Structures are given as C-alpha cells and as structure tokens.
Amino acid sequence: MPDFPGGAVCPPVISTFSQYCTCHRLVFLANSVASGSSFAWPSANRAMFLPIHLPAPFLLKSFFAVNGTTATGNIDLGVYGVDGTLIASKGSTAQSGTSTLQILTLATPIILSPGRYFMAVSASSTSTTFIGRTPATLILRRFGVLQAASQVPLATGPTFATAASAFLPHIGIAQITTY
Numbered sequence: 001m002p003d004f005p006g007g008a009v010c011p012p013v014i015s016t017f018s019q020y021c022t023c024h025r026l027v028f029l030a031n032s033v034a035s036g037s038s039f040a041w042p043s044a045n046r047a048m049f050l051p052i053h054l055p056a057p058f059l060l061k062s063f064f065a066v067n068g069t070t071a072t073g074n075i076d077l078g079v080y081g082v083d084g085t086l087i088a089s090k091g092s093t094a095q096s097g098t099s100t101l102q103i104l105t106l107a108t109p110i111i112l113s114p115g116r117y118f119m120a121v122s123a124s125s126t127s128t129t130f131i132g133r134t135p136a137t138l139i140l141r142r143f144g145v146l147q148a149a150s151q152v153p154l155a156t157g158p159t160f161a162t163a164a165s166a167f168l169p170h171i172g173i174a175q176i177t178t179y
Contacts, residue, residue, distance in 0.1 A: 016169065021050055037131065039169075042165035042167050043149075044125055045150050047154055048167075050121075054112055061174060063077035063089075065121060068131050073123055074094055074153075076092050079117050079119060146162065147160075148160055
C-alpha cells in the first residue's frame, strides 16, 4: 500500500523549469532558447505571469528568484488565480545579492488548492537582472506566459496582455523557507 493513497503530492519547490510550470517544456526547445544566463528586465514596472498547475494542495511559505549579475531596484513575487485575482505576494522588496538565490518569505503561509495559477514576478528597473532564458516571444505566448504594466508592487487586478519580450526568468514558489 502506498504511503499516500489515492493522491498526488506536490514537491517542496516549484520553479519556472519544474514539470508543474508549462514553461518547463522550453528546456527541450534548445534551438530557440539560450542557456541560463543573466538578463536585464525587459521593461520597468512590468510583471510577468507564468502558468502553473498544482496536482495537490500546496502550503506556500516563500517565493524565490535567481538574481543575475546586477541587483538593483525593487522586485515583487506572487501567485495569482487564472482570473487575475492576487492570492499572495511578498510586496515590493529591494533586490539583494548578485548571481544568487533571493528568498522572499511570507509572514503567514497560505494553502493553495489543487488547480491552475500564475506565478508572478515584477521589477522596477531595466537594470534589474535575473538568471533566465530567452525563448522567442511567440513561444512564450504558446505556453501561456502573460504580462502587465505598472506592477511594482504586484497589483490586485492586473490587465493581462500577451508576452511581448523574449525573456523567461527563473522564479519559483516553495513549501519551505530555507534552501
């Protein structure tokens, strides 16, 4: 008999390139995706929304971003429902640490029910860098990546638009607070 009868279990960390994010398939599109490098944020105060699917309840305790070679400005990380409802975000936070993981811990953990969501990230400056990949914009659109303007901190009701920049940052959500 299995330890967890009849149910799926989410891993402790879900990132841009995990199997629970539709963007993970971009890793296999080697001809159109540059390897993980430091890239500048495409537009000040823009937010990106990356679709994820949770097969089981997920106790959200923290967010993370993999910072690039320059850490400037403010960032915000969050989770949205597919209808654009902000479920949780850390709030505008100074980007800190170069070429390293930045962890943003929630004051109060939140349980996400199984279903579809968007992981979101925003940055206040085009000097902000993240480790990421640069797939063609058309490919990002194909995988459901969206964006919105004026989003630092992340807004409660963003106006979604199709992705317009060839950039995919390495971000994630976690059920843990230390990595």
